[in-house]
Amino acid sequence: MSGAATSYGLLWRLLRVARPSVGQLGAAATMALVSAAGTLCFPLLARRVVDQLAAGKTDALSIGLLAAILVGAALASALSAYLLACVGHGLVARLRAMLVDKLLKLPVAAFDQDSTGERVSRVLSDCDAISELATKQAVNLLTGVLLLSGSVGVLLMLDVRLTLTLLGCVAGAFCVVIPLALLLEGLARSTQDRTAKLGGILTHVFSEIRLVKAFTAEGRERARSAEEIEELRRLGLKASKINAALEPVIGLALTAAIIVILVYGTGRVSSGAISIGTLTAFILYIFNVAAPLIQLTNFAAELQKARGASSRIGALLDEREEEQGAARAACDAQDGTLEFRGVSFAYPGQERRVLDGLDLAFRPGTTTALVGASGNGKTTILSLIERFYQPSEGELLYGGVPIGQLGLADWRGKIGYVAQGAPVMPGSVRANITYGLPGLYTDAMVLAAADKAGALAFIEQMPQGLDTLLIEQGNNLSGGQRQRIAIARMFLRNPAILILDEATSNLDSETEHQVKTALEALMQGRTNIVVAHRLATVVHADCIYFLEGGKVSGAGNHHELISSHPYYARLVARQFQNVSERPAMHG
Numbered sequence: 001m002s003g004a005a006t007s008y009g010l011l012w013r014l015l016r017v018a019r020p021s022v023g024q025l026g027a028a029a030t031m032a033l034v035s036a037a038g039t040l041c042f043p044l045l046a047r048r049v050v051d052q053l054a055a056g057k058t059d060a061l062s063i064g065l066l067a068a069i070l071v072g073a074a075l076a077s078a079l080s081a082y083l084l085a086c087v088g089h090g091l092v093a094r095l096r097a098m099l100v101d102k103l104l105k106l107p108v109a110a111f112d113q114d115s116t117g118e119r120v121s122r123v124l125s126d127c128d129a130i131s132e133l134a135t136k137q138a139v140n141l142l143t144g145v146l147l148l149s150g151s152v153g154v155l156l157m158l159d160v161r162l163t164l165t166l167l168g169c170v171a172g173a174f175c176v177v178i179p180l181a182l183l184l185e186g187l188a189r190s191t192q193d194r195t196a197k198l199g200g201i202l203t204h205v206f207s208e209i210r211l212v213k214a215f216t217a218e219g220r221e222r223a224r225s226a227e228e229i230e231e232l233r234r235l236g237l238k239a240s241k242i243n244a245a246l247e248p249v250i251g252l253a254l255t256a257a258i259i260v261i262l263v264y265g266t267g268r269v270s271s272g273a274i275s276i277g278t279l280t281a282f283i284l285y286i287f288n289v290a291a292p293l294i295q296l297t298n299f300a301a302e303l304q305k306a307r308g309a310s311s312r313i314g315a316l317l318d319e320r321e322e323e324q325g326a327a328r329a330a331c332d333a334q335d336g337t338l339e340f341r342g343v344s345f346a347y348p349g350q351e352r353r354v355l356d357g358l359d360l361a362f363r364p365g366t367t368t369a370l371v372g373a374s375g376n377g378k379t380t381i382l383s384l385i386e387r388f389y390q391p392s393e394g395e396l397l398y399g400g401v402p403i404g405q406l407g408l409a410d411w412r413g414k415i416g417y418v419a420q421g422a423p424v425m426p427g428s429v430r431a432n433i434t435y436g437l438p439g440l441y442t443d444a445m446v447l448a449a450a451d452k453a454g455a456l457a458f459i460e461q462m463p464q465g466l467d468t469l470l471i472e473q474g475n476n477l478s479g480g481q482r483q484r485i486a487i488a489r490m491f492l493r494n495p496a497i498l499i500l501d502e503a504t505s506n507l508d509s510e511t512e513h514q515v516k517t518a519l520e521a522l523m524q525g526r527t528n529i530v531v532a533h534r535l536a537t538v539v540h541a542d543c544i545y546f547l548e549g550g551k552v553s554g555a556g557n558h559h560e561l562i563s564s565h566p567y568y569a570r571l572v573a574r575q576f577q578n579v580s581e582r583p584a585m586h587g
């Protein structure tokens with residue numbers, strides 16, 4: 001299939017799934033046709049009235065009819081515009097909801113690219129282009145064709161020579177106008193792309209504003225945006241130049257057409273070939289011919305825009321979704337050992353293996369620690385457990401069943417992950433503690449969980465307690481408070497597999513003790529996986545995996561590793577001698 005056919009096919013596919021209301025669209029088209037018919041009749045009636053006036057007669061009925069047609073056409077046009085807006089807004093809303101749904105179903109890997117934010121906002125605004133084409137432009141095409149063919153038909157009946165003169169004038173004018181209009185459309189598209197790019201850059205900058213300010217990188221960011229802003233200025237200026245030229249060109253062309261028709265037409269009136277009313281009708285029909293031609297030019301431009309938009313949306317809709325797995329439920333924690341068997345992994349699009357033939361076992365009722373210098377794949381192991389990525393080789397088994405065969409939601413429901421940064425979502429403290437949990441929780445249950453996590457005291461001190469709103473990224477909470485909210489969530493979630501990414505690293509010693517006690521209670525009977533940055537955290541683990549270069553270079557409990565793994569023994573000696581040497585782990 002050719003590229004053009006594919007993009008038209010995509011456009012059609014999107015229109016079908018967005019289901020514009022056929023009833024409303026039909027009513028809008030009918031109203032637009034009524035308005036076009038009124039516009040078409042108006043010059044003919046005006047001709048009659050003018051001829052009557054020229055003959056010294058006044059016909060109240062004709063004048064009344066003329067006024068009624070004018071008002072009726074205007075009302076029908078307004079109603080059509082309103083109905084089209086209704087259809088358009090509904091269509092955009094459905095397309096956007098569909099895209100958001102799709103985005104939520106994409107795997108984590110789809111969001112690893114740098115331009116994700118820009119792509120998402122671009123695609124969401126692309127919906128407008130599809131809606132514009134399906135509603136306003138489709139009806140414009142219909143009325144445009146009707147008005148143009150109707151007008152030309154009527155004019156030919158009135159006077160063939162004058163009609164050909166008129167068409168020649170209008171065609172000449174459009175030879176200049178159409179290229180300018182298409183150029184303008186291209187510029188509008190480039191402007192949209194650049195605006196989306198600038199939006200992407202600024203979203204990044206402001207979500208990491210602390211980093212920018214801490215490193216006094218305002219100048220660098222200003223320069224980065226300045227490039228886009230300058231390009232937008234250049235595009236805007238170009239568009240303004242064309243716009244500035246376009247209006248006078250259209251004005252001049254129409255005036256020239258009127259003059260030609262007047263000069264030529266007056267001669268025809270003098271010779272008695274046509275009446276003065278017919279000449280008036282001709283002048284009025286100039287607009288009936290010019291307006292649809294402008295509409296058709298717009299339609300061509302909007303069609304190009306919608307094709308571009310639909311190919312971007314189509315590409316997103318065709319992206320592979322996260323595998324949901326079979327409906328098979330995961331087994332219970334008691335018999336569910338989580339195993340990595342010969343697991344290797346390279347991030348999508350990269351050759352380097354971050355994990356290389358790993359064999360790991362995480363047993364129920366035990367705590368397993370992952371230890372290793374920074375960048376050795378600890379977080380990657382957690383991502384594979386969460387099924388954010390698929391292993392390149394080997395498999396993960398739970399209770400002997402490959403985890404890919406388990407229902408994804410069921411599987412993730414078994415895991416509780418307390419991430420290092422403990423991100424929070426915008427919303428109340430209550431909404432954050434119960435985030436993603438099915439069922440209803442009473443305040444008493446939420447507060448009991450907060451109490452166990454050592455979060456009760458600071459929640460009670462907040463102005464609205466559980467109803468206090470946490471702003472974006474939880475900036476009105478300290479790191480330790482965010483972590484305790486995340487831990488409280490775990491108490492309610494009650495997961496079979498508990499992943500702690502050094503969950504107590506952000507707490508002061510008093511709270512740390514409190515949370516550790518609570519965590520110990522929480523960890524009872526679960527499969528606990530701890531990513532440790534401080535060796536003190538792993539001393540009591542049942543098993544420690546020491547990761548180096550994507551492989552396990554040592555496994556065993558603390559004492560076993562001290563005797564079998566010289567590097568581990570050296571780190572322990574150094575860290576327990578001098579706590580300040582902790583960063584050695586992050587070598």
Ligand SMILES: Nc1ncnc2c1ncn2[C@@H]1O[C@H](COP(=O)(O)OP(=O)(O)OP(=O)(O)O)[C@@H](O)[C@H]1O
Binds near residue numbers: 350379
């Ligand atoms: N989304 C990604 N795309 C490509 N490479 C990645 C991605 N995430 C991590 N990596 C790379 O994979 C390697 C392992 O990263 P990982 O985050 O698993 O290490 P880590 O042991 O958890 O480090 P740390 O202790 O600093 O958190 C690193 O070299 C990192 O650059």
